[in-house]
Amino acid sequence: LYHLAKAGWTDIMLIERSELTSGSSWHAAGGFHTLNGDPNVAKLQAYTVQLYKEIEEVSGQSCSLHLTGGVMMADTPERMDFLRLAHAKGRYLGMDTELITPSEAKT
Structure with missing residues (x-):
């Protein structure tokens, strides 16, 4: 919806089967990262963060996005x-x- 509205569309609608965000989307709330073995998926995930x-900047509303980082072992x-490949x-x-x-991960 955001991209359509940004492109100038005004007659768009979001249809949910039940209550808003009651489907699978709420299960992954805050559960995404940008490091991925597939460069296309990694680009998409990085785009999502941006x-x-x-959206926060344009709307003045917080999406409650908190980038805390992570550790993969x-x-x-x-x-x-x-x-190593994903890092590269x-x-x-x-x-x-x-x-x-491992010792750096402990601190």
């Missing part, structure tokens, strides 16, 4: 390979990621 910031060499892709896409040691 979109929330834009590896317990196998294969998982560590995945995290994230850096390529301009994301602020870093690999840390």
Whole structure:
């Protein structure tokens, strides 16, 4: 809806099956991140973060977006390979990621 309204549409409507946000969308509230092994998904997730910031700025209303960061851990060499690859892709896409040691994660 936001993109249609931004493009100048005025005759748009959101239809929910039941109560607003009673479907699957509320289950993932606050549960997204930008680091992903698929660069297309990572770009979409990064765009979503920027979109929330834009909506807050344009509307003057808070979306209650709080970017706290996160930690992903590896317990196998294969998982560590995945995290190295995701880290490299994230850096390529301009994301602020870093690999840390287990002792750094404890502090």
